[in-house]
Amino acid sequence: MLIRDASKYALQGLVGQPMRSSLTALGIAVGIAAVVLLTSLGEGVHRYVLGEFTQFGTNLIGIAPGKTSTTGFSGAVISNVRPMTIEDALALRRLPRVVAAVPVVQGNAAVKYRQRSRRTYIFGVGAAAPEVWQMRVAQGRFLPDDDPRAARAFVVLGSKVRTELFGRDNPLGQRVRIGSEHYRVLGVMETKGQMLGFDLDDAVFIPAGRALALFNRESLMEIDLLHAEGSLSSEVARRARQLLIDRHGDEDFTIVTQDQMLEVLGSILNILTMAVGALGGISLLVGGVGILTIMTIAVNERKAEIGLLRALGAGRRQILSLFIGEAIVLASLGGLAGLMVGAGGAWLLEKIVPALPTHTSWRYVLLAEGLACLIGLLAGVLPAHHAARLDPIEALRAE
Amino acid sequence: MIQLEQVERVFQVGEEKVYALRQVDLTVQKGEYVSIMGPSGSGKSTLLNILGLLDRPDHGVYRLEGMDTTELSERRQAHVRRHKIGFIFQFFHLVPRLSAAENVELPLALAGIEHRRRKGRVAEALERLGLADRARHRPDQLSGGQRQRVAIARATIMKPAIILADEPTGNLDRVSGQDVIATIEELNRDGMTVVIVTHDPELGQRTNRQVRMLDGRIEDDCRGPS
Ligand SMILES: Nc1ncnc2c1ncn2[C@@H]1O[C@H](COP(=O)(O)OP(=O)(O)OP(=O)(O)O)[C@@H](O)[C@H]1O
Ligand SMILES: [Mg+2]
Numbered sequence: 283m284l285i286r287d288a289s290k291y292a293l294q295g296l297v298g299q300p301m302r303s304s305l306t307a308l309g310i311a312v313g314i315a316a317v318v319l320l321t322s323l324g325e326g327v328h329r330y331v332l333g334e335f336t337q338f339g340t341n342l343i344g345i346a347p348g349k350t351s352t353t354g355f356s357g358a359v360i361s362n363v364r365p366m367t368i369e370d371a372l373a374l375r376r377l378p379r380v381v382a383a384v385p386v387v388q389g390n391a392a393v394k395y396r397q398r399s400r401r402t403y404i405f406g407v408g409a410a411a412p413e414v415w416q417m418r419v420a421q422g423r424f425l426p427d428d429d430p431r432a433a434r435a436f437v438v439l440g441s442k443v444r445t446e447l448f449g450r451d452n453p454l455g456q457r458v459r460i461g462s463e464h465y466r467v468l469g470v471m472e473t474k475g476q477m478l479g480f481d482l483d484d485a486v487f488i489p490a491g492r493a494l495a496l497f498n499r500e501s502l503m504e505i506d507l508l509h510a511e512g513s514l515s516s517e518v519a520r521r522a523r524q525l526l527i528d529r530h531g532d533e534d535f536t537i538v539t540q541d542q543m544l545e546v547l548g549s550i551l552n553i554l555t556m557a558v559g560a561l562g563g564i565s566l567l568v569g570g571v572g573i574l575t576i577m578t579i580a581v582n583e584r585k586a587e588i589g590l591l592r593a594l595g596a597g598r599r600q601i602l603s604l605f606i607g608e609a610i611v612l613a614s615l616g617g618l619a620g621l622m623v624g625a626g627g628a629w630l631l632e633k634i635v636p637a638l639p640t641h642t643s644w645r646y647v648l649l650a651e652g653l654a655c656l657i658g659l660l661a662g663v664l665p666a667h668h669a670a671r672l673d674p675i676e677a678l679r680a681e
Numbered sequence: 682m683i684q685l686e687q688v689e690r691v692f693q694v695g696e697e698k699v700y701a702l703r704q705v706d707l708t709v710q711k712g713e714y715v716s717i718m719g720p721s722g723s724g725k726s727t728l729l730n731i732l733g734l735l736d737r738p739d740h741g742v743y744r745l746e747g748m749d750t751t752e753l754s755e756r757r758q759a760h761v762r763r764h765k766i767g768f769i770f771q772f773f774h775l776v777p778r779l780s781a782a783e784n785v786e787l788p789l790a791l792a793g794i795e796h797r798r799r800k801g802r803v804a805e806a807l808e809r810l811g812l813a814d815r816a817r818h819r820p821d822q823l824s825g826g827q828r829q830r831v832a833i834a835r836a837t838i839m840k841p842a843i844i845l846a847d848e849p850t851g852n853l854d855r856v857s858g859q860d861v862i863a864t865i866e867e868l869n870r871d872g873m874t875v876v877i878v879t880h881d882p883e884l885g886q887r888t889n890r891q892v893r894m895l896d897g898r899i900e901d902d903c904r905g906p907s
Contacts, residue, residue, distance in 0.1 A: 287790040298778035590774040593735060594788045594835070595763020597756050674735045678774065 283600060292608035295580070296615075306569075306576045307616030310657065313566030314620025314650050315627065320562045321646040322628035324555030326639035331551060335544060337474075339416045341381075342540040343507040343519050345374075345526070349536055363534045365501030368430045368490055370529060371408065374505060377521050379513040382410035385430065386504040387493040393437075393486055394459040395447040402443050403485035404460065406493020412471075414508040417482075422454045422469030425489055433489030437465035441473040442483035460488065461496045515539040559646065566657055569616065573661035577609050581669040588669050589677030602670040609662025610655055617654025621647055682842070682874055683709035683732060688741035690727050690897075701727040702738070703897040709876065711842070714869045716885045717878045719894035725878045726847055728894070732876060733766050733845045734758045746842070763792055767836030767873075769846035769865075773828045775820040775835075781827075782807060782816040785834045792839065806834040810864060826857030833864055837873070844868055846877040850884065862887070 296303040347366040368385050375383040387406035392399050405411070409427040412419060424438055437458060444453055453467045465488060474482040490502065509518040519537050527533050581588070588601060596604075625647065628640040690702040701724045709715055717725050730736040731743060734750060743750045745761065753761065775784050782803050789799045807813050810830040820828055829849060836844060846865060850858035862884060869875045877888065885891050893901035 283791055283793050284795075286796075287793075291790070294778055294783075586772075586774060587776055590770075590776070591787075591791065592759070593733065593762065593768045593774075594791055595759050595839075596791050597759035599756070600759075600791065675730050678735075678770070 283604075288604060288607050289611060291604060292611040295584075295608050296612055299580075302576060303612060306572050307612055307619065309569030309572035310566065310613050310616030310654055311569075311620035311623060313562060313564075313569045314617045314654050315624035316562030316565050316620075317559050317650045317653070318562075318621055318624025318642065318647060319627050319631075320558040321555055321650075322624070322640040322642040323631075323638070324551070324558045325641040325643045325646065326628075326632070328548070328551040328555060329641050330639040331547065332544065335540075335547065337416065339414065339508065340540060340544075341509050341511060341513075341515065342414065343509060343515060343522065344538050344540075344543075345505045345507070345522065346503065346536050346538075347501050347534065349534055364530045364532075366505060366535060367502065368494075370526060371490075371502065371505045372430070373525060373529060374507060374522055377518070377525060379510045379518050380507050380522075381510050382414050382508040384408045384411045384414045384506045384508075385490040385502045386506060387490050387497060387499060387502055389493065389497040391460055391496065393443060393447065395453075395456065398447050400443060400446045402440070404493060404496065405485055405487045406490040406496070407487050408490055410508070411487060414506050417474055418472040419469045420472040422467070424469055425487060426468075428489065430489060430491050433491050435463055435465045435492065436468040436489070438469045438471060438487040439467060440471050440483040440485040440487075442481065443486055444470045460486070463492070463496070515541045555646075563653070566653060569613075570657040570661045573609055573613055573658060574664065576612075577605065577662055577665035578668070580608070581605060581665045584669075585672060585677045585680035588672055589674045589680070592672075592674035593678065598670040601672075602666045605666030605669045606659060606662040609666070610658035613654045613658025613661070614651065617651045620654070621651060624650075682711040682713075682746060683707065683876075684742075684744040685731075685738075686742045686744075688731065688738040688743060690724070690731065690736065691739050700897045702731070705741070705897075705899055707892070707899060707902075709874060711874055712869070712872055713874055713890060714866070714888045715876045715890045715892060716888040717876065717892045717894060718880070718882070718885045719900070723894040724897040725894055727897075729845050729847050729876065729878055732843070733768060734762050763788065764839060765842050767839065767841040767844045769829070769832055769836050769844065769849045771848040771851040773820070773825075773832045773852070775828055775831060777820050780817050780819055781812060781823065781831045784820070784831055785838055788835060788839050802838060806838050807831075810834050824857070825853050826860055829853060829857070829861050830864060833861070833868075837868060842874060844873050844875045846875070848878055848880065850879070850881065858884075 348363050371383045371385040374380060384407050389404050390401060391404045392401045407425070408430060409425050412424050419438070420441065425436055428434055437460065439453060447453070447458065453470060456467045457464045458467060476482070507518065507522060509515060516539065519539050523533065523537055526535055591601060625642045628642050631638055632640045685705055685707040688702055688705040689700070692699040692701055705728065717728065719725055727736065731738055737751060745765070750758065750761065776787070785806055786799055786803050789802065807816050810833060812827065812830055812834065815823060815827060823831065844865065849861055849865065853861060865875060865877065879885055890904045892899055
């Protein structure tokens with residue numbers, strides 16, 4: 283029998299019972315719609331989070347003091363953690379393939395201009411920060427490449443701090459007070475927006491050495507390296523590790539390349555997407571049981587027809603594939619409807635709630651439709667097997 | 682053509698054995714027109730089912746065109762049914778959701794014959810049975826006689842060598858019945874071997890060979906229209 287005839291026969295069988303067929307297909311449609319919608323949300327969140335993390339560039343390596351071992355003990359437990367210094371950052375900068383190194387100290391302090399004051403994030407950084415973090419200066423310029431041990435008292439404002447303190451006034455060249463020291467405003471950063479709920483515009487940037495003094499710290503909180511495009515992050519990380527071990531006498535720091543971070547993050551988010559997809563899959567199971575039920579009923583109702591087909595020369599295998607085919611057609615039509623509803627729903631959701639990122643991935647769409655067909659196959663096997671096993675004479679007698 | 686030797690068919694009903702056929706010997710030549718008659722439960726349908734390879738004898742040999750069918754696999758039997766045998770039933774057995782033409786086309790589709798070679802054959806078969814203007818009607822839109830004629834068109838579309846009819850007029854009024862019998866006799870004149878089970882003595886008289894069954898045995902087998 284030709285595939286075309288078999289599918290036509292299956293379709294006619296389903297069209298013959300339009301109400302029943304569409305209700306059964308609906309069960310699968312709901313399941314597939316749930317799978318597609320949920321995985322669209324999962325993929326959307328995935329892309330959103332990765333986007334947030336890569337907006338600082340992709341060739342980053344972060345080094346923090348203290349050793350985070352796989353057993354989960356933080357560096358604080360190890361007694362001989364040496365402070366990570368600006369000199370460490372300067373040494374790292376001279377490594378081959380390293381384009382820039384930014385020492386980072388971060389804290390909270392009030393920034394005052396005349397009578398106005400705002401508590402904000404203070405970032406102690408080096409001159410290379412905009413390049414490494416892919417930020418742009420909107421007005422004036424960024425911190426100069428001073429000797430970091432004796433950097434002049436300059437400050438660059440985040441866009442929000444600028445408007446809060448200066449309103450419409452030109453801040454360039456003005457003096458603000460941070461702690462007990464005066465800083466001259468050298469520039470204003472472009473608006474960068476939020477990253478995972480963290481407002482990057484509500485921050486100011488001062489030289490790292492001064493931030494250490496301001497917060498009374500000995501050690502940097504982090505050193506960020508930017509390595510050259512096309513060089514292996516793991517290789518650069520290995521050199522950086524060797525250098526710091528030579529300087530510190532011990533591995534009392536943790537290096538995380540962005541590649542590693544994205545990889546871990548990506549796999550976590552993948553699991554999340556799979557998990558929500560599986561949740562939708564449960565409703566698919568229910569739809570599958572619906573198909574099983576309906577096909578069992580159909581086989582019982584159509585016994586005489588099965589007997590006739592046998593008399594006309596259909597073998598058991600043909601009967602088996604006809605009924606399995608019917609179950610698959612039913613499931614895949616339901617699946618198709620579900621795909622449209624799910625993908626349409628995801629699209630609509632993003633239009634209505636733009637904060638909720640969705641992304642319908644072809645991979646999951648094809649997977650879902652494949653799953654629908656598989657469910658049809660599995661749900662069809664048992665009733666079809668029953669149909670094929672019928673004694674043709676008994677079947678012909680049923681009416 | 683058809684050769685039965687010492688064929689037995691036994692049904693186990695609970696503890697009891699029911700002999701539907703006992704030591705049946707029957708030979709039918711090509712082109713014969715045979716009627717099988719007998720009281721209810723005498724084994725007529727069982728015999729016809731065995732002839733049509735829908736059932737297997739428990740004992741004995743059934744040779745069809747010289748080939749021992751009892752040795753055949755289920756697949757081969759289906760193949761023989763498809764190409765050599767046409768069934769006509771008392772209750773027509775049309776697929777209710779398919780049109781007359783689609784019902785007639787069914788054996789061609791099951792045999793995997795290409796589309797472009799089918800339409801003509803279906804139209805021709807319907808035409809021959811005077812159903813050309815009913816091709817697109819569904820069975821519930823046809824009279825009993827028309828339904829049986831659609832069934833005959835379906836049974837003959839593969840040009841089988843043998844037509845097996847189990848009380849083909851049992852569900853029809855006299856006029857439609859005569860009509861259907863005339864059609865079947867025409868097939869016989871065209872060379873098909875016809876075996877027909879009937880309760881109607883008048884109809885039995887028309888065939889050139891009458892087999893009488895009783896209690897699973899062939900009681901009487903006489904030739905020539907009386
Ligand atoms: N599947 C079965 N199980 C048990 N007994 C059966 C079965 N099929 C047929 N029989 C028995 O075999 C015998 C012959 O049955 P069959 O149907 O061949 O009779 P028949 O001559 O066609 O009768 P009718 O004229 O009523 O159609 C009957 O006694 C019947 O009860
Ligand atoms: Mg009978």
